[in-house]
Amino acid sequence: MHRACVGIFLVISIIAVGCKHDAATPMASAAESTAPIPPIAPSPVVSAAPTPNPSSESATLTADAAVEQVKLGPVHKLVVRDLEGNDVALSKFAGRPMIIEIWASWCGPCRVNRANVHALKGTMPERVAVIGVSVDTGAGLVKNFLKSNAANEAEFMSTPDFMDFIRRINASSSIPKTLYVDSKGRVVDLAEGTQSVKWLAAMAKNLK
Numbered sequence: 001m002h003r004a005c006v007g008i009f010l011v012i013s014i015i016a017v018g019c020k021h022d023a024a025t026p027m028a029s030a031a032e033s034t035a036p037i038p039p040i041a042p043s044p045v046v047s048a049a050p051t052p053n054p055s056s057e058s059a060t061l062t063a064d065a066a067v068e069q070v071k072l073g074p075v076h077k078l079v080v081r082d083l084e085g086n087d088v089a090l091s092k093f094a095g096r097p098m099i100i101e102i103w104a105s106w107c108g109p110c111r112v113n114r115a116n117v118h119a120l121k122g123t124m125p126e127r128v129a130v131i132g133v134s135v136d137t138g139a140g141l142v143k144n145f146l147k148s149n150a151a152n153e154a155e156f157m158s159t160p161d162f163m164d165f166i167r168r169i170n171a172s173s174s175i176p177k178t179l180y181v182d183s184k185g186r187v188v189d190l191a192e193g194t195q196s197v198k199w200l201a202a203m204a205k206n207l208k
Contacts, residue, residue: 073185080156097207100179
């Protein structure tokens with residue numbers, strides 16, 4: 001009986017000491033356990049310098065720059081006038097063969113020649129530019145003619161420099177004349193008189 005009481009006393013003493021130790025070490029408050037983690041300052045972003053892209057730079061070439069890259073021939077250096085009186089350089093057609101009709105609205109054979117050219121509509125190679133250069137005294141005469149007749153891809157008025165160039169090849173003052181020009185602006189032929197449909201088709205096919 002005495003031993004049992006001593007054992008019980010020891011157990012009670014151990015429990016009491018444990019409770020006292022726990023009370024001396026308070027638990028962290030709920031607020032402390034849920035405190036937010038301080039944000040980490042982001043590293044500064046350093047943008048890399050853009051790398052030049054040669055392909056994108058070359059893609060920005062304008063049509064004018066592309067024409068400059070083509071070596072211009074004698075005909076490309078000629079200037080004519082549009083029907084509004086503005087100067088137009090034939091370098092506009094650089095890279096394309098040209099069939100240039102030198103004509104006038106009052107000229108019967110010129111009308112036949114134009115009709116033969118237009119008879120090839122639909123079969124004329126698209127690469128070939130068909131151009132009319134009138135020697136009429138005014139653009140109004142050409143405009144009136146075109147009200148009831150088919151127009152070429154481009155219609156211009158002649159200039160003194162243009163006609164001087166033609167006279168250096170063929171001094172005759174007769175019309176129509178048909179100037180055949182290759183894509184490099186060189187004269188292939190300057191034919192005088194009405195051109196047959198067959199001949200026009202052959203020349204258009206062989207102009208490069």
